[in-house]
Amino acid sequence: MDRVESLLKRPKAYGNIDGTGELGMGFMCLAFAPLIWLQLHTPKDSIWNQKYVLFIWVGLMVAMIYFGTRAIKNHITYPRTGFVAYRKQNRIWTAIVASVVSALSVVGLVLAAHSHRHIVMPVFFIGLFFAAGYVFGIARSGGVNALFRWKWVVVLAQVIGSLLIALLPEDLSAALAYGPSVPAGFSASSAGAFLLWLILYGTLLLISGAISFSLYLLHTQSPTEEANEPANADVQ
Amino acid sequence: MNRQTQTFNELDRVIHEPGRLMIVALLFAIDQCDFLYLQHETEMNKGTLSSHLSRLEEAGYVEVEKTYRGKVPQTLLSLTASGREAFQRYRKKLKKAL
Numbered sequence A: 001m002d003r004v005e006s007l008l009k010r011p012k013a014y015g016n017i018d019g020t021g022e023l024g025m026g027f028m029c030l031a032f033a034p035l036i037w038l039q040l041h042t043p044k045d046s047i048w049n050q051k052y053v054l055f056i057w058v059g060l061m062v063a064m065i066y067f068g069t070r071a072i073k074n075h076i077t078y079p080r081t082g083f084v085a086y087r088k089q090n091r092i093w094t095a096i097v098a099s100v101v102s103a104l105s106v107v108g109l110v111l112a113a114h115s116h117r118h119i120v121m122p123v124f125f126i127g128l129f130f131a132a133g134y135v136f137g138i139a140r141s142g143g144v145n146a147l148f149r150w151k152w153v154v155v156l157a158q159v160i161g162s163l164l165i166a167l168l169p170e171d172l173s174a175a176l177a178y179g180p181s182v183p184a185g186f187s188a189s190s191a192g193a194f195l196l197w198l199i200l201y202g203t204l205l206l207i208s209g210a211i212s213f214s215l216y217l218l219h220t221q222s223p224t225e226e227a228n229e230p231a232n233a234d235v236q
Numbered sequence B: 001m002n003r004q005t006q007t008f009n010e011l012d013r014v015i016h017e018p019g020r021l022m023i024v025a026l027l028f029a030i031d032q033c034d035f036l037y038l039q040h041e042t043e044m045n046k047g048t049l050s051s052h053l054s055r056l057e058e059a060g061y062v063e064v065e066k067t068y069r070g071k072v073p074q075t076l077l078s079l080t081a082s083g084r085e086a087f088q089r090y091r092k093k094l095k096k097a098l
Helices: A002-014 A020-041 A051-081 A088-114 A121-140 A151-167 A170-177 A188-219 B003-010 B018-028 B035-042 B046-058 B081-097
Strands: B032-034 B062-069 B072-079
Touching: A002 A121, A002 B018, A002 B035, A020 A051, A020 A170, A020 A188, A051 A188, A051 B035, A088 A121, A121 A151, A121 A188, A151 A188, A170 A188, B003 B081, B018 B032, B018 B035, B018 B046, B018 B062, B018 B072, B018 B081, B032 B035, B035 B046, B035 B072, B046 B062, B072 B081
Parallel strands: none
Antiparallel strands: B032 B072, B062 B072
16 A cells, blocks of 8 residues: 555656756756845846846746756656656645745745844744755655665755854855845845855755756666657557 | 455456556556656566556556657557546555455
8 A cells, every 4th residue: 555655656756856846946046146136236226126127037037947947858858767747736736835835934034034133043944944845855756765865965054054154243144245225124144144045055956956967867768769659559 | 255355356456456556556646648757667668568558548547649749759648537536446445455
């Protein structure tokens, strides 16, 4: 019975077998970082602080991630290990959960930044929160499998990195974000710490995605033209 | 004959075969996939996988669609509504029997 249940979970893990999920997330974090840096370091009426620029930036980012992922899947993953179309119901739930988790983390950051406690600590908690999300991803793709064990090092790096950023002297993190456009309610140190965390998290995810992708290429054979054709003519 | 043995005897024989059970379980979690994906996940050779698929198709549990991805022929496979129902029934009965 357990074998049947584990088989039911396998297609979910297949979605990120090539590391495209991590590559996409990492790219998103690293693409957000320069925009935030520009927003902080330019006057409030500059082009970088206009709302439409944020929408264009996000739109371009999403398009690049979407088409990049599709290109990898269509040209590398599907010809090597096969094509899978997921049930729409599952995709909708995944999108809803991801949106709620992201929204809650942003609200958490804003609330924490407005509180009078240590202003950089929220970054540590956001780091823990996203590390937990990464752990969930490992569990989904078979964390006990030896092929995925190295990902626990990434989790450790995420937690330690977030802690180190939270422990940085405030003037050091403030130096990164010191500018004319620090949003109301945020200090330059919290904005700087958040910027550093985005760069750290994005870099770690890109590295993780690149390792996943390399391991995928290493452990799968490149396709042959007839690989997808069943030998038995009965299957019509 | 005790109740457990009776429940085992009532299990759908088409699905109960380990190879076909693997195929149906994998297809149950998705909308559709190609032949290569099933081959990769089940680690069966083409001939064995084809014969299992033929048996499932005969039973009306699997739908096979021949198409092309660009210029490459592609065999798309999905579970039919009756295949989904049969697998759900099978899971329930297996849980009951265990």
